[in-house]
Amino acid sequence: MITARFAKWNLIAVLALLLLAFFWIDPNGRSSELFRFAGRLHPAIVHLPIGLLIGALFMVVVNRLDWLNISEGAIDLVLLLGTWAGVKAVFLGSWLAQTGGYAEDLLFLHKLMGYGIAVLSAAILFLRTSSPTFNKPALSLVGWAAIVILLVVGGDMGGQLTHGRGFVTEYAPGFVQSMLGNPNPLTGRLHLGSPGTTTVYEGIVSPILANKCTFCHGEGRQNGRLQLHTQEAIEAHEGDEPLIVAGRPEESELIKRVVLPEGHEDQMPPPMRAKPISHADVELLKWWVASGASFDATISDTEMPTSIFFILKQFGLDPLRTGVFALDLPPADSLALASLRSNGLRIDLLAEGESLLSVACGSANACLTTIQEAGVSDLVTWLDLRGSSVTDSDLASLAQFPKLTRLNIAGADIDGSGFEHLVGLEYLEYLNAYDTKVNDAGIAHLASAKQITAVYLWQTAVTQDGINQLREALPKAEINVGEIE
């Protein structure tokens, strides 16, 4: 039989011990090995008070509903045991917290909830045994409700501390996930939506670091005096070993530490505290370092091996759109296209859902003017003028075709004096002028058209000198004059 007097002193003792735990166990200190060992038992011991307290509540409810007649003394005993199991869990938890690596804000709340549960259960015991001078049932109800809430919330926090945020809901059904507003773990993880403007750092590297590293090496904690949460922090890092050696992942500590074998004491993320980093994440970090660890290079500007493309595809990267394909263009007026077709032009969309046009003039007269008048010249990206009556002076109107990437004027009656109008076409890659009268003066205009990657000049009036000069001016372009290599 637990008396009111016992329950009162019990409550006082619990309060005193918790105060002792709060002030004696320094959260940033380091207790002896024995305490640390005991701390590691916290996750096991912590379920004891949970079970005992829920058991006591269960017995109270069963009695209240008159289903069974459990002795009140037995309930008091279970409650007492639950209280002290709670105190024990608080101590073990405090020692575990000292070993570090936990999110501090979350840890503090979790700790407070543990204190609350122990105090509340001791208080309920006192209420149950004391004389009925105040409204016992109402107060008890409030106390029990608070304990249940603290157990659920505190328990979830414990799970998050051990396994990371989102642990409980990781495998929840899709509708639960979307109710919680959780992003899709694959496509929502990295920011790959606009690879033309997003840098590799902000779209890929930073989310991985935030997910895997900054918990301990970030704004809050700075384990090993390392912070990885911002570009500034990464650049400012000074350590014995270089954090990042641009172009050399094998010499960069950032990479070396995440590829250490299982069980190595320097392995990151630390195996006891965090989920391992995935192979895909390691490959992406390596790729970033190997390609220069730039904070400015965009995803589409960074050369991407097939293996990286496959990884990023899983994370939701669409096929890279570069050059003229990266532009956001309105679709052409379909009536304008229809009228062009009735004029004998072959005009096709480059692909489904694409605004860019491929045009072949055939023998249509004044083809370029017709396209311009139809108002679609700024969408034409492939232009085939083979067999048309286009002349050098007509080429001046190509200024109205700013999206041109491929221009085929093979067989046309031109000498290249109109090529000066091609220089300003910033996307032009392919120029086919074989079987024309194009001469050295004509191709001299192309010397400043650095964007061009292929020029075809077989069966023209160009000389070897002219070709040599063009090759010198455009060293990366393929200049084909039909010689059998």
Add this chain to the structure above:
Amino acid sequence: MNAFDEARLKLAQLQTRRHFLKSFSSGMGGAALSSLVGPAAYGSVVGSPLGSSGGSLLGPALGPLSPRPPHFAPKAKQVIFLHMAGAPSQLELFDYKPILAKLNGQIAPPSFLEGKKFAFIQGAPKLLGPQATFSQHGQSGAWISNHLPHLSTVADEITFLKAMQTDEFNHAPAQLFMYSGSPRLGRPSLGSWAVYGLGTENQNLPGFVVLLSGAAGPDAGASVYGSGFLPTVFQGVQCRSKGDPVLFLSDPDGVPRDMRKASIDAITKINQQQYEETQDPEILTRIAQYELAFRMQMSVPEAMDISTEPAYIHAEYGTEPGEISFANNCLLARRLVERGVRFVQLFHWGWDSHGAGESEALNHGFLDRCKQTDQAITALILDLKRRGLLDETLIVWGGEFGRTPMLENRSGQDNPFVGRDHQNDAFTMWMAGGGVKRGFTHGETDEVGLEAVSGRVHVHDLQATILNQLGFDHTRLTFPFQGRDFRLTDVGGRVVREILA
């Protein structure tokens, strides 16, 4: 394609179950169907395979062959597929195995034969070293044998697929597998899929042309360029470099062209009426074929006449106008892609080098085949290149499978001829142009060339890659047949991105 077109097409398909539906389609049934069948019912089909319904209602009368946009911007607009029918030996051409030379004449260990199927090899065959000398060529250092002295000079234009794999080890099923994605008859061929998806640029020429050379056609017959369950307007049209380019194309004696025109107009009218009545899409195909044939009467003889080519072209290709030869077909292939033909399929017969007879032995007939093709293929690559066409034309070379490192000696007696059996687990193909890498080798086989060890490319992967270069997601280029959507790559296929430029 718009919803109206789709509904119309679907309706037409359903109503092809002729007599039953014919009796009820005029009433409520037809009206209800056209509103019920929405985009979803035909959703995955690219474009409108039957175009604008013979031109009666919508747009110009281009019909099923009118150009259509692919899924994404293409790298290649045309394909030339050079098929060496009978399966050439990779071990004498590209897959250099010095260790196999050292092991020449030794009995193959049983592990070489375990779990494998061979067409002819039985018992314990001997290993056969390379029947060629190899050297490296170009900046890329590609190994090419002395049997291909011309091709060696353009090694840097080529991507080699050294670890090709197919499921079939006999000619006809392997050829069907290569072109239709299935070893059995009835599926559309690669070229048919391409034209079904893209239409054709030149309305006066077939979109898919087949050119045959050698003593026989492919073992699997015309099905390797057939249209399967696609409308027959997409099948490959066999053209010949000797005689009438297309059989029965020219007008019979005493029938002038205007009379032919008048009779085709009349037939088209009747067909049109029949179509209005039964809505059978095959009638549209028939109309399109008649009209194409009529236009082809003018354009095909022009395209197929290589005698107008200058002498230096004939010298480069080794062509002789008026003959049936692989070289002539290569030159024709160039002329056809230049005129906007979408898919040109060449078959050259006689590569089945078992060593059972002189005509196909590795030390006789095989060498002739190399001589018949080497110069013309090289000229084709260079000719397309200087015309700026290689950039947008994908050339694919290969056989239906490869050949074993083991000697095949069917008779078991002294045999002056050497040969190899069929091998489906490892063989070489190559690609050039059309947005694939230049001077690149993908995949590797083991020391004797028996198995692929890295960079395996299955036939379905090859098909997916070819379609990818034409702008297609191979999983979305489908056709509904017998209750489900079919595609070329069946349930497999991975685009070999490693080889894309």
